[in-house]
Amino acid sequence: MSVVGLDSPRWAVKHVYPKNVTILDQSPHQLAKARQKEELKECTIIEGDAEELPFPTDSVDRYISAGSIEYWPDPQRGIREAYRVLKLGGLACVIGPVYSTFWLSRFFADMWMLFPKEEEYIEWFKKAGFKDVKLKRIGPKWYRGVRRHGLIMGCSVTGVKRESGDSPLQLGPKAEDVKKPVNPFSFLIRFILGTIAATYYVLVPIYMWIKDQIVPKGQPI
Structure with a gap:
């Protein structure tokens, strides 16, 4: 069985022979860290884009992405690619x-990254x-x-490829221009706001964990 993993290699190698696992990431730094892990030594590790997977159509048995979609500029394109490469x-x-669900959490989420x-x-x-x-x-x-506090609550979504070949969804070329220079001022503002948002999403779960330890089980927190 062949498996493509985006940000999920450790989970994959617990269930599949490492030689059958391909790890893909856009970050050379993250890939370098993956290569240093003993349990991933036999995996194929390559640099690539989730929205333009470097694999043939109908070539893999499983596709896993964990903690990656929030960084994709166009999630629909990435999921379309997942369909294409699967058998x-x-x-x-x-x-x-x-x-x-909470307004303040939504505000910080919009500043930080994609929360579908x-x-x-x-x-x-x-x-x-x-x-x-x-x-x-x-x-x-x-x-x-409890969702009223707007904490990060994740989800897992699964789907089965129903027909061989490419996805029935046809999209145009990618709109993202990675060669366009970044405005230093805009980058600084986004960096500051992103840091504030990241801090918020660390402190709120800590607060909720403390409440869970104090409030009796069965009562809302």
Whole structure:
């Protein structure tokens, strides 16, 4: 069985022979760290773009992306690529964050990175051509299923490739221009706002964990 993993290699090698696992990332730094891990020594490790996968159509059995979609400029294009490279009946699994329900969390999420809505995940999979699309909410044990605080609650979405060949969804060329110079002032502002947002999303879970330790089980937190 061949598996393509984006930000999920350790999980993959627990269930599949490392020689059958290909790890892909855009960051040379992250790939260098992966190459140093003993359990990943036999994996194929390559640099690449999730929205332009360097694999032939109908070439892999499983596709796994964990903690990656929030960085994709065009998630629909990335999921379409997942469909293309899978073999008939192949399974794709994408794990990522979910858009917050609390207004302050939504504000910081919009400043930081992509936080898709649950219905967006499902729509992206169905448009790409997947069948049997399923979404499962995931989160820490102390979350207690309460969403009003707007904590990061993730989800896993799976889908099965229904027909051989390319995805039925046809998209134009990528709109992102990576060669365009970055405005230093804009970069600084985004960096500061992103740092504030990241701090917020660290402090709020700590606060909720403390409440979970104090508030009796069975009562809302």
